[in-house]
Amino acid sequence: MRNTLIFAGSSCPSLAGKICENLGMQPADAELSQFSNGETSVRILTSVREKDVFVVQSGSPKINDTIMELLIMISACKGGSANKITAVLPYFPYSRQSKKKSHRGAITARMLANLLGVAGVKHVVTVDLHASQMQGFFKCPVDNLHAEPLIARWIRHNVPNWREAVVVSKNAGGTKRVTSLADALKLNFGIVTTDRKRGSNMTASMIMNHLDGIEKQPLLENMSSSHTPNGAPSTPSRPSRVPHTIADAQGSPRRVNGPSVHTSFNGQASSSPGAIEELDEETDVPEYNDRRAHEVTHGRLVQGHIVPDDFPSPTTSNADASVEEDPMAMSHASSFFASQPHALGGSGDAASSDEEEEILKNPRIEHMITLVGDVKNRPVFIVDDMIDKPGSWIAAAETVVKRGFAKKVYCIATHGVFGADCLEQLQACDCIDAIVVTNSYPIREDKARNASKLVVLDLSFLLAEAIRRNHYGESISPLFQHTD
Numbered sequence: 002m003r004n005t006l007i008f009a010g011s012s013c014p015s016l017a018g019k020i021c022e023n024l025g026m027q028p029a030d031a032e033l034s035q036f037s038n039g040e041t042s043v044r045i046l047t048s049v050r051e052k053d054v055f056v057v058q059s060g061s062p063k064i065n066d067t068i069m070e071l072l073i074m075i076s077a078c079k080g081g082s083a084n085k086i087t088a089v090l091p092y093f094p095y096s097r098q099s100k101k102k103s104h105r106g107a108i109t110a111r112m113l114a115n116l117l118g119v120a121g122v123k124h125v126v127t128v129d130l131h132a133s134q135m136q137g138f139f140k141c142p143v144d145n146l147h148a149e150p151l152i153a154r155w156i157r158h159n160v161p162n163w164r165e166a167v168v169v170s171k172n173a174g175g176t177k178r179v180t181s182l183a184d185a186l187k188l189n190f191g192i193v194t195t196d197r198k199r200g201s202n203m204t205a206s207m208i209m210n211h212l213d214g215i216e217k218q219p220l221l222e223n224m225s226s227s228h229t230p231n232g233a234p235s236t237p238s239r240p241s242r243v244p245h246t247i248a249d250a251q252g253s254p255r256r257v258n259g260p261s262v263h264t265s266f267n268g269q270a271s272s273s274p275g276a277i278e279e280l281d282e283e284t285d286v287p288e289y290n291d292r293r294a295h296e297v298t299h300g301r302l303v304q305g306h307i308v309p310d311d312f313p314s315p316t317t318s319n320a321d322a323s324v325e326e327d328p329m330a331m332s333h334a335s336s337f338f339a340s341q342p343h344a345l346g347g348s349g350d351a352a353s354s355d356e357e358e359e360i361l362k363n364p365r366i367e368h369m370i371t372l373v374g375d376v377k378n379r380p381v382f383i384v385d386d387m388i389d390k391p392g393s394w395i396a397a398a399e400t401v402v403k404r405g406f407a408k409k410v411y412c413i414a415t416h417g418v419f420g421a422d423c424l425e426q427l428q429a430c431d432c433i434d435a436i437v438v439t440n441s442y443p444i445r446e447d448k449a450r451n452a453s454k455l456v457v458l459d460l461s462f463l464l465a466e467a468i469r470r471n472h473y474g475e476s477i478s479p480l481f482q483h484t485d
Contacts, residue, residue: 005026006049007029007054007057008045008055008057010033010059012059013440016440016443019465020468022461023466030046031074043077045078049083050081050083052084053472054085055089056078058071058090059441060418061442064095068116072116072120089467089468090125090127091439091460092387092418092442093130094113095109097110098110099131114135118140123141125142125143126468127145128439129386144471147481148415149483151460152415164188166186166379167190167381167382167407168382169192170383171193171394172194172385173194189375191373191401194370195302195361298371298404300370302370304364306399361392361396376407377406377407381407383413386415387415387416401432403432411434411435412437413437416442424452424455428451436455439457439458
């Protein structure tokens, strides 16, 4: 391509080299170094005047250094009178910080988008943003490519009996991504959810008893007020209907009116024959039998692993610790009803993988994990946008194998971040048969060599075609289509 230069950052030189090879080009010359105090130095060794410049830089273990290197390279090209500068970010850094998680939190992804704009970026090409609405953070066009066609093609060619498989989401936040792949492959899908188990402790029961007393108090006051101060009986009030709640066919609560209750002159409640007939009619609610109820499977999760039903609960000792009605214990037990912390705005999927990992590994907390979907004797594809921590992946894999009796489990993600010993733990898990990621994030060669289950898909063809179409002003819509 004429008047086009592609610069490779230090985070992914191999991926940038493959992109240039697919385009029949050579990476442009640039000198990247650091001073003794850690400052980043960039020198552009070729003319960029009136050229279409693409800078390929992804995330890396030294994420902040790669970001500064990217910004300095963009600024240097802008100072060299480049015609247009496009940032190619296979993995967008800080993409998980796209919303406030506390009142004093920062939306770091938006700040990085602003930094790129100030540096001089005119276009951004990335792959599978953690949240697609992040495109609104930029003042320039953003091409958010998808690795789904590449993953679907690999499944068709490498998974035996893939037409019988089930695509499973390991949390509620990833259902949209899972259903998209399931629709593309015309497969069924399922979901695994994890909830903290609420132990049946004595202090919680005492709180319920106190709440019951509070609810009954107005009724007693109404009954005692049925007599006037001079002892004469009061005029019976208009028959009232006592509301009660039943469940509809979907299991949702529905409030209906109960029988007519008359207050007699002696202060006791009595029901008329008509009310009794009405009670029989209204309370005769048909029993709904969910034909798909057998596809909901529950399991116990302790320290991130599925345990048998007779496994001793870690909350047993805490549950029997207090029996007397101690005010301090009552105050402590009030946290039983405390809502779980969510991100501002009400979404419950904002917890980071580090927080999720700490909760799952807490030996004092038992979780209830639920599998929705029939996976018995079928291959299972557990899909998410990235693999960073192993806890939730291992828990989902053990659930579909030990509880759902799945045949094989494939852990599939676009970005293989593999923090700490994540890849080693996934490799050691007997319930996982394959780990499929792309090369959007650099993986150390020694780690990849020791992981026999690891499969790395190449994104260079997708990114090279996106660069070519961007340079010539062609539509990128064909890149989102599935091909065999």
